[in-house]
Amino acid sequence: MILNCAGKALNLSSPCVMGILNVTPDSFSDGGVFLEADAALEQALRMVADGAAIIDIGGESTRPGAQAVSEQEELDRVIPIIEALAKEIDVPISIDTNKPEVMRAAVSAGAGMINDVMALQVPGALEAAQQLSVPVCLMHMQGEPRTMQQNPQYQDVVADILAFFEQRIEVCVSAGIERSMLLVDPGFGFGKRLEHNQQLLKNLGKLQQLKLPLLVGISRKSMIGAMLNDASVDQRLHGSVAAAVMAYERGAAILRVHDVKPTVDALTVAEAVLNIDN
Numbered sequence: 001m002i003l004n005c006a007g008k009a010l011n012l013s014s015p016c017v018m019g020i021l022n023v024t025p026d027s028f029s030d031g032g033v034f035l036e037a038d039a040a041l042e043q044a045l046r047m048v049a050d051g052a053a054i055i056d057i058g059g060e061s062t063r064p065g066a067q068a069v070s071e072q073e074e075l076d077r078v079i080p081i082i083e084a085l086a087k088e089i090d091v092p093i094s095i096d097t098n099k100p101e102v103m104r105a106a107v108s109a110g111a112g113m114i115n116d117v118m119a120l121q122v123p124g125a126l127e128a129a130q131q132l133s134v135p136v137c138l139m140h141m142q143g144e145p146r147t148m149q150q151n152p153q154y155q156d157v158v159a160d161i162l163a164f165f166e167q168r169i170e171v172c173v174s175a176g177i178e179r180s181m182l183l184v185d186p187g188f189g190f191g192k193r194l195e196h197n198q199q200l201l202k203n204l205g206k207l208q209q210l211k212l213p214l215l216v217g218i219s220r221k222s223m224i225g226a227m228l229n230d231a232s233v234d235q236r237l238h239g240s241v242a243a244a245v246m247a248y249e250r251g252a253a254i255l256r257v258h259d260v261k262p263t264v265d266a267l268t269v270a271e272a273v274l275n276i277d278n
Contacts, residue, residue, distance in 0.1 A: 005112025019047030058096030086110025142191025
């Protein structure tokens with residue numbers, strides 16, 4: 001399957017690595033590191049050279065307890081980076097936002113995918129996505145970023161997420177968004193305790209019944225740290241790569257990561273083994 005991301009192709013026939021570029025001061029892993037334009041562009045180019053198939057740019061942290069960012073501040077952070085990067089790379093650029101006007105400005109600047117943690121539930125987002133006609137990733141989150149980890153509860157985490165996606169997909173299609181333009185992200189760490197994340201990763205293959213590309217972001221998250229005896233963010237590389245391979249084995253088409261080269265190498269080996277003729 002090939003997604004048309006505003007004229008740039010994203011080939012999903014092999015596992016794709018999405019490189020994370022946070023131009024924020026407060027993201028949980030790399031907050032403040034790439035705020036300067038030169039540093040952000042250098043990091044993006046490095047990730048493409050390391051094998052990233054798409055770059056995801058975000059200007060507002062969605063970590064638990066993160067402060068909200070105004071529309072103008074988010075625009076000021078991401079638009080210059082997208083404009084500069086779109087001229088430098090052949091791979092698609094994704095905009096990580098839930099704000100309709102940021103979506104519009106980002107696509108106008110050269111972004112070819114919308115990655116929305118709110119699954120187009122913010123007023124105006126659904127209409128913006130329909131008008132922009134680029135692929136959209138819908139993410140599941142229980143609650144909202146500021147409070148999502150206070151007391152998440154599920155009857156059955158996988159079944160509840162499936163029901164959420166079925167409802168959101170129906171809303172999107174009814175609004176005029178082609179089903180073929182949708183992707184889904186189960187939202188590891190977004191309104192989920194460790195046991196929820198573990199059950200979700202173990203049973204990730206059940207989400208394939210949606211018949212949509214599956215995007216997974218586990219890289220460096222607290223669930224990895226918890227399983228590694230409270231490892232700090234900078235000690236979560238190997239656990240993150242292992243989780244990415246497990247997600248790919250269970251149907252993930254796109255892996256959203258901080259550490260591109262190690263993940264690309266691991267997925268290349270996993271794909272070679274999984275695709276060998278018996």
